[in-house]
Amino acid sequence: MGIEWWQILLLTLYAGYQICDELTINSSAGSAVFAGFISGLIMGDMKTGLMIGGAMQLTVLGVGTFGGSSRIDANSGTVLATAFSIGLGMNKELAISSIAVPVAALLIQTDILARFTNTFFAHRIDKHIEDHNYRAIERNYLLGALPWALSRALPVFLALTFGGGLVNTVVEYMNNELSWLATGLETAGAVLPAVGFAILLRYLPVKKHFPYLILGFVVTAILATVYGDVSAVGGAVSGLSEEFAHNFAGLPMLGIALIGFGIAAAEYNRSMNKPATAGGTSNTAVEEDTTQSIDDMKGEILDDEL
Template sequence: MMQWWQILLLTLYSAYQICDELTIVSSAGSPVFAGFISGLIMGDLATGLTIGASLQLMVLGVGTFGGASRIDATSGAVLATAFSVSQGIDPELAVATIAVPVAALLVYTDIAGRFSTTYFAHRVDAAVEKFDYAAIERNYLLGAIPWALSRALPVFLALAFGGEFVDAMVQAIQQYQWVANGLTLAARMLPGLGFAILLHYLPLKRNLHYLAVGFALTAMLTVLYGNVSALGGAVAGIVGTLPEDSGVAFVNNFKGLSMIGIAIVGIFLSVLHYINGQKVAVVAPSNSESGEIDDDEI
């Protein structure tokens, strides 16, 4: 059962995060940050980070261009974390049953927010013609209200009145374990889908060798340090069975260092790319007779 102050804080954060995403861009509007804040408010930081990270990977390669709308994974992370902690739902199940549907439904509130802000945009245009700077600032700030409500209002309604519905839904799913297993599997596939979308938009044809090297190093280092860690655990188990007066002591300091190895390789490749970039002379783009730039890569 959620407390009133938890609902209030989550609603206020939902109102702020979209404004931050559109103006300050401090990453406070990202799904992983939403999971962190929601988990902190709900008292289960691990669950919040798990849900937020899963949704962050899902939308890793998705962006908005112009007036396009995308699924609101941030609000999905807020609601999924809140209901996962309060109703005792498995985080992966919460991602599939709550976060993804909510993220898809809030596309409509995003569109409503975009439409409603045009009213203040026209008022700003009128104020510009009159050189009324106070009116420009006032209407610019008022335009943030529809954006904030586009997230805060549905999140508040879901948190305040959706608890019983979510509880009933979870009880129904638990009666059919195969449904819960299928939804959990779907949630585990979402991060892979996010990476696939990201790879689709990256210039892989020119950098395929880097992708291959990174994949190979990740696989090799994971296996290598996994075996080292297993060896350290086995040695520690053998030494632990010896008598205390045998004088043999062993401390298991073997850790999974695969990410450290990947970071070192990443730094090396970054330095290599920087050095190669310094060697390449900057070529000015060629202009056609019509004045258009033929080459978009400098």
């Protein structure tokens, strides 16, 4: 199939926009799953794009950027993996493990370069603040978006323009002479989302809310089994009657999401309405409870808890 010039142009423009959206607008267009959606839409296979984007989203699910730290650029990795997977007929799992993840890790360097470059505009803004030159402050603030956009757009453009032939050659060689390696990379690509979940669970307050974790696992298993059986029965019935054409595939996730939302809302209301500590409680008791709480929650991020 190949990748057309207009597809390269649109993917490059999106790669430059997504980082600016992630830093300022926060409309979710700077997420891996959205990158998969846009890339798949441009390449003509939205399903493949969403599957690659969803896998990369789960891979970085528990990874955050705290302060000025950098993390792997899952969005740009998703763009390239989707483009090469659809354009060159590459296996999705292989594209994730051999393109998306290495590219995402490599672009940490361009992220750092963008941060360093922006100090130039920051110093200019400091100078204009002293001079009360508000137009210049606004202009340099907007110019600061250029290093960020180029840090993603330029690597994506170069990879799509000059890397297609190389990637195609490598894929053909791996599928033939190195089929064992390709199989291993496909397996690794399928396992990566589980790594994201593991990282997320490491930093969530699981010890405090472990009953909800158990309940969520049981509810998920029950609904998946029940609706799986219902879907199988529906498929058998649809083979007997053309009028029966119901699709139950999306019901398990919808039910799980609604149950999770209900439990989260109940927990939020409970924490907001928690009665104040009765007067007369000794400072020693409070200190002991605090120490015990810190020991129990060691290693968990509690900043966003009420």
